[in-house]
Amino acid sequence: MVQESPTFSPLYRQIKGLILQALEAGEWRPGEAIPSETELAARFSVSQGTVRKAIDEMAADNLLLRRQGKGTFVASHSDPRAFFRFLRLVPLAGGIEPSTSVPLECWRAKAGQEAARTLGIKLGDPIIIVRRLLQFSSKPVVVDEIYLPGETFAGLSLDVLKDSHGSLYSLFESRFGVRMIRAEERIRAVAADRATAELLRVAEGSPLLSVERVSYTYGDKPVEWRRGLYSTADHCYYNDLG
């Protein structure tokens, strides 16, 4: 028999799409609870088990967070758990260290070829560039240079950055409504230039990690391109090959 449905998509995936759509439309805010499984089942006229499977996948994708007895919540970058998902840096000595982000500069520019291609915008479109220092236990460890599409992050300035307290993604989420879902990192080893060396308090020419990251929001839309230079004198990039 001819295969009649080459694009077969099970019901639970369609439900997942609908919930995703509601999430993207902002029907529920990050940190808030979404309706219970039974309510959603009624809303979409499917069984609770089907809703359950949809939510299961979204929880695995880190879009939702299940808490037994309480409900299902929209994942948020304000949650401390989200922090280490995007910053895979741990102290060599072990333990946990307090970190602070120190904004250095923030300026407007026009997208060059590489930035435009990476961010999926047009050549010459406005972009915002942020430079900031990341400290652990008050010692400088990372210098980041961050490229953002100007349209999406209109209103971002050095003052806004200085006034914010949580992580950068937490700010993006609450102030600009942009939720980072996923990111890709490409890591290389480079020699420290003079300016970076001074900031990180290492010798010029010291080996540093160059961590290039592209972050995506809903619909796999790229919304951030950044390059971090990591001093690995007292820290290392940790990766779990599950």
Next chain:
Amino acid sequence: MVQESPTFSPLYRQIKGLILQALEAGEWRPGEAIPSETELAARFSVSQGTVRKAIDEMAADNLLLRRQGKGTFVASHSDPRAFFRFLRLVPLAGGIEPSTSVPLECWRAKAGQEAARTLGIKLGDPIIIVRRLLQFSSKPVVVDEIYLPGETFAGLSLDVLKDSHGSLYSLFESRFGVRMIRAEERIRAVAADRATAELLRVAEGSPLLSVERVSYTYGDKPVEWRRGLYSTADHCYYNDLG
């Protein structure tokens, strides 16, 4: 009411434990199919749905591989998919490159403090050290120094390494019955020493990635400790922050 089961474990997790046990005991070899869900359900006297959930988790853990219409298979390092799970190196230019492993040295030694602690063996226990070069498109990219517990890998020699064709883990799996389940990597930037620089054909002092890895087999038992030095002239370490 007093909580009577503080160590509550759902049935499907117990089933998972039983299947894991059978897997560990070698009841089915890597690449082979395990019994169908209905057979396992009968064997353990539970419903098919419960077995299904156990297998779901094990598939998510990369221990099993489901193939619709065919069966469920024991994951194997001979599977090309497993290769990139443990070597997160991609060409800067994109595309796929043929890789070859060139064994350089293989000798016996006694475990020092660090090796003993990392591998969970006693100080002075026999270990095997392997040095090898990894090439992509016939160009040297990685130098690995690999520490293995001598007991587990008795019989390993330079000749054995030279005779093997697939990946190292594929050899460990088929010849020594050791399956790597999971690994942790810690990445730093270092300067190339003279010997390494020559091997990788870069200048002495060039920045390299130092990738330290501990690999675990069943029961989270560490069975490999390695340090790789990666030249990132034409390649980078790729990481997906899902």
Next chain:
DNA sequence: GAGTGGTCTAGACCACTGC
């Protein structure tokens, strides 16, 4: 067509949270 995994349902009951 037989056998496998994959989906969907409906219902019962359990574990956890908070009032």
Next chain:
DNA sequence: CAGTGGTCTAGACCACTCG
């Protein structure tokens, strides 16, 4: 205690693979 997610079951049916 009511409400939430979590488990377990049994059965029907679908999609895929292979002989």
